[in-house]
Amino acid sequence: MFKLWLAWRYLISKNNRLSLTSSLGVVGLSIGVASLFVSMAVVSGYETTLKQNITDVSGDLLIIKRRATSSVIASIREDLSSKIDEAFEMSPYIWLEGLMAHKGSLTGIFLEGAKVEGLRKVLKIEHRVIQGKLDLNAIDETPGAVVGVGLAKRFKLNIGDDFKVVLPFASDFETSGLRRKIQSFKVTGIIELGRHEYNQRYILADMDVVKSLLDDEDRISGVRVSLENEDFADKYKDKINVELGYPYWARSWRDHEKNLFKAVQLEKFVIFLVIFIMVIAACFNIASTLYVSVFRRYADISILKSMGFKSRQITLLFSLQGLLIGFIGSIAGLLLGLFLCGAFVALQSMFPLIPSETYRVSFINVDFRWIDIVTVVGSSMFICFISTLFPALRGAKLNPVEGLRYE
Amino acid sequence: MNNVILEARKLVKNYKQGADTLNILKGIDLQIFQGEDVCIVGASGAGKSTLLHLLGALDRPTSGSVLFKGKNLFQQNDDQLSEFRNKNMGFVFQFHHLLSEFSALENVMMPARISSEPIAKAKEKALTLLDQLGLSHRSHHFPSEMSGGEQQRVAIARALMNNPEVLFADEPTGNLDSKNSKAIQNLFFELKDQYGLTMVTVTHDQGFAQSFTRVLRMEDGQWVN
Numbered sequence: 001m002f003k004l005w006l007a008w009r010y011l012i013s014k015n016n017r018l019s020l021t022s023s024l025g026v027v028g029l030s031i032g033v034a035s036l037f038v039s040m041a042v043v044s045g046y047e048t049t050l051k052q053n054i055t056d057v058s059g060d061l062l063i064i065k066r067r068a069t070s071s072v073i074a075s076i077r078e079d080l081s082s083k084i085d086e087a088f089e090m091s092p093y094i095w096l097e098g099l100m101a102h103k104g105s106l107t108g109i110f111l112e113g114a115k116v117e118g119l120r121k122v123l124k125i126e127h128r129v130i131q132g133k134l135d136l137n138a139i140d141e142t143p144g145a146v147v148g149v150g151l152a153k154r155f156k157l158n159i160g161d162d163f164k165v166v167l168p169f170a171s172d173f174e175t176s177g178l179r180r181k182i183q184s185f186k187v188t189g190i191i192e193l194g195r196h197e198y199n200q201r202y203i204l205a206d207m208d209v210v211k212s213l214l215d216d217e218d219r220i221s222g223v224r225v226s227l228e229n230e231d232f233a234d235k236y237k238d239k240i241n242v243e244l245g246y247p248y249w250a251r252s253w254r255d256h257e258k259n260l261f262k263a264v265q266l267e268k269f270v271i272f273l274v275i276f277i278m279v280i281a282a283c284f285n286i287a288s289t290l291y292v293s294v295f296r297r298y299a300d301i302s303i304l305k306s307m308g309f310k311s312r313q314i315t316l317l318f319s320l321q322g323l324l325i326g327f328i329g330s331i332a333g334l335l336l337g338l339f340l341c342g343a344f345v346a347l348q349s350m351f352p353l354i355p356s357e358t359y360r361v362s363f364i365n366v367d368f369r370w371i372d373i374v375t376v377v378g379s380s381m382f383i384c385f386i387s388t389l390f391p392a393l394r395g396a397k398l399n400p401v402e403g404l405r406y407e
Numbered sequence: 408m409n410n411v412i413l414e415a416r417k418l419v420k421n422y423k424q425g426a427d428t429l430n431i432l433k434g435i436d437l438q439i440f441q442g443e444d445v446c447i448v449g450a451s452g453a454g455k456s457t458l459l460h461l462l463g464a465l466d467r468p469t470s471g472s473v474l475f476k477g478k479n480l481f482q483q484n485d486d487q488l489s490e491f492r493n494k495n496m497g498f499v500f501q502f503h504h505l506l507s508e509f510s511a512l513e514n515v516m517m518p519a520r521i522s523s524e525p526i527a528k529a530k531e532k533a534l535t536l537l538d539q540l541g542l543s544h545r546s547h548h549f550p551s552e553m554s555g556g557e558q559q560r561v562a563i564a565r566a567l568m569n570n571p572e573v574l575f576a577d578e579p580t581g582n583l584d585s586k587n588s589k590a591i592q593n594l595f596f597e598l599k600d601q602y603g604l605t606m607v608t609v610t611h612d613q614g615f616a617q618s619f620t621r622v623l624r625m626e627d628g629q630w631v632n
Contacts, residue, residue, distance in 0.1 A: 002520050009508050303504040306465055307518045307565075308493020310486045401466045404500055404577075 007320035032279035033333025045367035053194030059224035066247035091118030113210025132189035136206040144188035150199035287387035302403030322388025418471035449625035497566030501578035556587030
């Protein structure tokens with residue numbers, strides 16, 4: 001504690017403020033740490049937002065079972081229970097691809113048939129409904145549907161508007177080889193799904209209505225599953241695929257954007273390395289400050305040694321000074337980073353900064369992960385310590401007599 | 408008075424300067440007795456300060472030895488010597504060398520803090536010393552806020568903090584006006600008697616030198632009779 005006190009007193013001037021040279025070192029380091037912190041928080045935030053958008057809309061696990069029907073749902077639950085070690089919720093769904101027709105325009109769509117009660121258990125889409133509500137009941141005998149915000153915007157759809165969905169089916173009895181079914185829907189809700197391609201194509205309708213469009217009215221595509229801890233999704237996916245196997249096929253939330261998640265991880269690592277170089281440069285700045293401090297304090301080092309201070313204690317004294325600057329710089333950097341992150345989030349809500357066609361998401365939350373904070377602060381302080389070691393050792397080597405000769 | 412506390416045997420100190428070697432001390436022998444006050448005088452460059460540094464274990468000789476109570480100091484490693492200085496030696500230098508970032512009280516407490524003495528105890532003793540040297544009203548002042556004489560008295564208090572057996576002073580009045588110089592000289596002898604110190608002083612001041620029981624003269628790294 002004595003050495004820490006001594007190091008601290010050497011850092012601050014008599015009016016209890018950091019000396020100018022130390023302040024400059026702190027400012028340099030805090031800018032580096034803030035950049036590192038913000039970039040980590042934004043990349044982690046992107047990862048979390050992407051993950052959230054997927055798990056909110058698709059569930060933690062997607063279990064597809066070939067030729068499954070509503071009547072086997074109980075057996076699916078039984079099969080899954082044997083492989084998933086924690087409590088889970090599941091909800092059956094039907095997934096179809098078709099066309100949407102409205103006011104003379106056409107576009108490709110995904111039509112999902114599900115029960116609202118079931119979806120509420122496995123997905124978190126209620127809060128994503130930005131207009132209308134999550135209600136698939138018929139209005140004036142026309143079935144209700146919730147549509148993606150991009151789709152609604154493109155076709156200028158509002159709550160209560162009608163549109164048609166055209167579903168093509170293969171048919172041997174038609175000369176074209178195709179048979180189509182047309183169903184009208186009424187918009188009951190407009191939903192922000194967080195992912196561009198979903199917003200542009202997604203239509204959610206009641207399961208019974210979608211089933212009625214199929215030849216085999218009991219068929220389902222599979223079940224959506226929500227877990228207590230979505231981080232185990234990959235583990236259970238592997239278990240289901242390996243141990244249950246055909247006709248089951250499981251996909252975890254990560255599989256929806258597998259390459260993107262990998263790219264984000266790699267990007268995070270590369271960004272860390274690149275910005276870390278900035279922190280290293282800032283640490284050299286601190287080292288030079290300390291080096292000057294050692295030279296300026298030759299007499300002090302000598303007098304401390306004459307009073308019984310050992311060489312390694314001198315090393316510790318100056319290293320502690322470096323570490324203190326590192327610590328203050330890191331904390332200041334974290335605070336600056338917090339401010340910048342807040343500004344980033346605020347700017348996003350004011351202006352459309354993130355083009356969703358490019359980044360898959362339209363809003364990036366910042367995510368402060370302990371591991372990121374510990375890595376940023378720990379590595380900055382470690383580099384600070386290493387860079388101050390050299391001047392500290394130089395000070396320790398000083399012969400006590402050298403600094404006493406002249407004033 | 409008959410116990411030898413400090414003994415130098417054939418002390419040689421050479422410095423390399425480029426290709427040349429400077430012989431600063433050329434085989435100095437010296438015995439200093441417990442409680443003795445010794446003054447070393449001589450012209451600048453005679454080697455007085457170098458000898459003082461060697462006797463105080465601040466530097467190592469090129470050859471020869473220094474014995475403290477019969478024990479060869481330079482057989483110890485640097486860490487052991489640091490501890491030895493902390494416990495047994497007190498130093499006062501011409502340029503006081505107070506730590507400018509610390510108050511008078513903190514400066515005086517420093518040797519005790521280095522030897523891990525409890526803060527409260529160290530503070531009490533430092534305040535007593537400052538009071539004794541007439542500086543109690545200056546205890547929270549920084550060196551830059553004090554006069555030369557006051558600074559030197561703080562340095563003396565600091566040297567006495569750990570109850571040293573030997574007090575070394577290198578030109579302690581060299582930087583003071585005559586009034587302050589006289590006051591400091593008297594103070595040295597008062598403190599020597601009070602604390603039973605052995606005192607080794609280097610000075611140019613003939614008047615000060617005459618106050619000592621033993622005066623040794625150096626010239627060109629050797630004793631002069």
